[in-house]
Amino acid sequence: VRNGVLYIALLLSIGFVMSLDRIPQNPEWSRFADQRSWLGIPNFGDIFSNLPFIVIGFMGLRFLFRPGEGKAFEFSWEKVAPMIFFTGVFLTGFGSAWFHLSPDNYRLVWDRLPMTLAFMGLFCQLISDHVSARAGYILAFPLAGLGMVSVIWWYWTEVTGTGDLRLYLLVQFTPLLAVVLILLLFPSRYSHGNMYWGVLLCYTLAKIFEHFDAGIFEALGFVSGHSLKHLFAAGSAGIIFQMLAHRQTSSSKRV
Structure with missing residues (x-):
């Protein structure tokens, strides 16, 4: 039943x-609020x-490649997805840094591909x-490939005017919809599984900050909503790192 609910929800979405x-991509999307330069670097914030x-991604990869992390994964091949x-x-x-140096659709491809x-x-x-x-x-690997195809498809449609x-x-x-359903319907095979809720909260806040980019910059003056979006999205990755570093396997196996 749980699998059926998940499949139906995904198919409906x-x-x-x-x-x-x-x-189409909103042409106003790349006009960010904080365009201040510092040390000769435009859009520094x-x-x-x-x-x-960069820091959290490096820490996560170092953790995954470090030997002796058996508590974090019941099977060694489970490391593929977090890698x-x-x-x-x-x-x-x-x-993203390269994109923000001079925002345009071509550079946006190289921002979105790794995302x-x-x-x-x-x-x-x-x-x-x-x-x-x-x-x-x-x-x-198939879903990672699909993700990259989605960016290439978007850029091709922009170039061709559609x-x-x-x-x-x-x-x-x-995946955000699936995260909620999976967390509600399926218990984790590991400890610290509830930390996924923190990931979801952080990323939701990041998207809210992104939407209110200019309003936040106008209100605070020193930081924009888009910069906060970066920080909170990175924070969600940091939660994943902490979860993996501290979790242990449980007795529930679903291979």
Whole structure:
């Protein structure tokens, strides 16, 4: 029954998004509120706030490649999904910084490509932890590939004048719906599973800050909503790192 609820919800969300009319990229989207320069670097706040992605991504990868972390994973191949996740987080720091140096759609491709790795890596890790270890492993590379295809498809539609974000939005937001359902329906195979709720909260706040970029910058004066978005999104990755570093296997096995 639980699997059926999850499958139906995912199919409905996919059907809903793909039934919508084309969603072009808003040309105003890349006009960020904080355009201040410092040390000759334009848009310094939105660039520097990407540093936590690089730090946390590196820490996560170092943790995964370090021997003797048996408590964090029941099966060694379960590391594949978090490796994809932390690789995406690490590369997002560089891709986003490069994009913010001179925002345009081409540079946005290199911001979004690693983000999709992070989205799909985390989604598959959640599947592995809560639903099926084998399913999370099997889906990791195909879904990571789908994520990158969604960005390439979006950019191609922009270049050809038929801009369409639907597939990219599906890749970004369908896992969020699945996260809620999986956390409610499936207990974790590991301790500290409730920390996923913190990840969800942090990322939700990040998207809110992103939406109110200019209003937050006007109100605070020293930091923009988009910079806060970077910090809180990186914070959600930091929660994943802490969860993996402290968790232990439970007696519930779902291979």
